[in-house]
Amino acid sequence: MHELPPLLWLQAFESAARTLSFTAAGQELGVTQAAISQRVRLLEDRIGQKLFVRHPRSLALTPAGQAWMPSIQEAFSRISEGTAEVFGITGEQPVTLRTTPIIQTAWLAPRIIALRRRHPGIALRLVSAIWPDDFGPAGADIEIRYGRGDWGGVEKYSLGEERLVPVCEPKLAARLTTPADLAGQTLLHAIGFGVGWAGWCQAAGVPDLESRCHALACDNQITTLTLARGGGGVALTHRRLLGMEPGLVPPFDVDVTSDEQFWLVRPKRRRVSDDAARVWQWLVDSR
Template sequence: MSSLPPLLWLQAFEASARTLSFTAAGRELGVTQAAISQRIRLLEDRLGQKLFVRHPRSLSLTPAGQAWLPSILDGFARIGEGTQEVFGSAAERTVTLRATPVMQQNWLAPRLIAFHRAHPALAVRLVSAIWPDDFGPEGADIELRYGLGNWSGVEGVCLGDESLLPVCSPSLASTLHEPADLADHTLLHAAGFAVGWPTWLELAGVAGLDERGPALTCDNQVMTLALASQGGGVALTHRRLFASRDDLVAPFTLSVPSAERFWMVRPARRQSREESSLLWDWLVDGLSEDA
């Protein structure tokens, strides 16, 4: 046992290798990025080999790190399974679900209310995530992600085809008769999406209009939709999210399709607990009803 590095160092490596970010690993483990970086350096000194290649804004695993990671993941998984087998508790009935705030508010909330009424004894813990680095197959039983669906280590169910369209308050919509009228209003941008205002405006025949008028950029759609609902501008949002709002209207019927979609995913390398499977199946069954 004396040959094993300290557990804190192993945790730092596992979290950093999974997220490819010292910052994300520190956030997950409740320490600073500097603390994670120091633990990794100590671990690399102990092993006599580099585990990560440090790039200006990212990390990648060295061949040695890639070769070692499966053993570390398996070790933590076996410890977790053994702990559950011997010391299982009522707390394990809690299902952790990670999603972006806008999905929690506009898509998930009504479904969770119905689920809780049907299964009041099962506790659900919601965890918010905004950026891709906030997600990961560990730490959550189920996740609602947005992207192309090509993530490793998870199995996923697509929530359906997705398209984006402009939305705003009813009073502002009354002033919009054609796409060119958007030049007189603030365009609300949500960062991090492959399809944005430039794509929609080009499809509408007014390419470049976004470069000439006022704009506001937010890091999440919760804020862009809040601003739009209060007359603060016009937001481009997913049709799936707009469908549940009664404070927004679509001034134009034109929507632009997106290759990115919303997905429900769960870790593929471990068997789901009964409680997690219950919520998963409930949400999946609801997709067929939506269709």
């Protein structure tokens, strides 16, 4: 049996691998960037493998680092769960809720306000995530994820069918009568959606429309909606969010069903605190 590396080294690797930043890992663990770098280097020397590719301004995992990271995260998750099971969960521990910025601002915020009025004693911690890799076992009691729901090791609850509809600022909307009128406009694409403009154009009966439009791609939906609000093009949003994004209106009532949905998600094995259970039920009831 191989001797395990020191826990501090493993913590440094897990945090740096998750954030892809020695600086962010240092801030998270309360040490300097240099300390994280040193611990990771000592860990690499111990196991005889490089875990990171160090670029001048960025950090990337090596194949070995990518392969090892899930095991390390799972190990820390089990330690956390075991500690809670044996020693209990204190009422002072906040309920951590992680989701995308668009859901935080447009859907979750009013529900959190209502929850706080009903249960003022519940401490909450909201964490943002953009990419699928931002989600996972590290620290969240509840997540709201977008996808097909094919995640292992979690309990999940669908928030309902999603339909995507175009939105833009009112002056532009007034000039658009039919989907064909979008020709020559800028279509704002949010990368990562299973159904995007190509699917909407098919549903709208204008399958060749994209070739007659300009395109601008963004890595998150917040940016596409901000650009659309400023007259920078037409974005797709979820029908459930209509009316929650000021300054945006649908130019026509044509939408497309997505095979992805928003899901409430929580780890299966983790012991659930009373406060986390109340937050979960509140979100289920207010979907």
